Amino acid sequence: MADFSFRSFRILVVDDSSAIRQLIHSTLDIIGVGTVEVAAHGGEAVDILKKSAKPLADRRYRPGGSSIDFVMTNVDMPTVDGMMLLRWIRRHEESPDRFLPVIMVSSYADPAKVREARDAGVTEFVAKPFTIASICSRLINVIERPRQFVQTADYFGPDRRRRSMPYDGPDRRVLTEDDPGVEVIHD
């Protein structure tokens, strides 16, 4: 199995704890990430993301509008927290790339918090206390198994169905891909 090279990656780490920022920064440095940007809260992260915007036509429908490749953010921070940052990335018109993968790191491992993050369009969720192994396994997921994005009246984010499970019952889904109400956008 070949080793991933992260030399051309640029990752934004957002955490109000300088110790955790340093820990994640060191880990990413050691595994060879080219550039690690850091922010102490969501507000700083928004400023960095705005500056990272690259020229891109049809930004609302295309990924790659930011020089940042993905964001790792804590949930609970003063001023602008991780959930607000995630919503800004996914929904705000000034977001440079609303398809940006977001890994959320939190001491809240309770299912309600995880659901809230999922419904706000999070890509991966890591519970604190975390280990090098848990961070790296989420990193590999983001790289190897990107999910299609889904947009409905009340959701925008990675497909919340991670797997296709065998199911013998009737198909109750209202829309199929051939329905005129469904649009599929490719590269």
Next chain:
Amino acid sequence: MTDAQGKEPKVRFYRFANRLQSKTGVPAGTAGRISPEALAKAQTAIDEMAQDYPDWAIGQLDQLADRHKRLVFSPDARAEHYKEIHRIAHDMKGQGGTFGYPLVSSISESLYRTTTTEAKYTDSEVEIVKAHIDSIRVILNSRIKDPEGEVGQRVQRVLESVIKKLR
């Protein structure tokens, strides 16, 4: 994008090529890995940071102790100090286990729950806050990493009995 009638679709799927994997040098659809040597090196770096953890965590603990003093001497401003204690406890909860001190995490979690916005700002509750701070100090000063060890167990038992007595 809208259709011929100018209507937005009900559902839109976006399916893009795997940009990230294409930047890693490992072709998309092929399994890759993070170099085991790099992982081992990262773990060593964390272990080294963990050695210093009790020293800088004591700084956070001193902030907690300072806030506790203010709870005692300024009962009218307890809500404000509870909020700050709650924030510091949240930080310590996330850091302790990550740096090899799971008891710091579990006691900080208990302190975090004790100081929610629904907390009662009574003198007994303020004493319970102090019991948490004292327990974390013992853990850090004695470098207790094992929650099942004799000292770790004793610290937990004492804290539980103080909470039981005061509530």
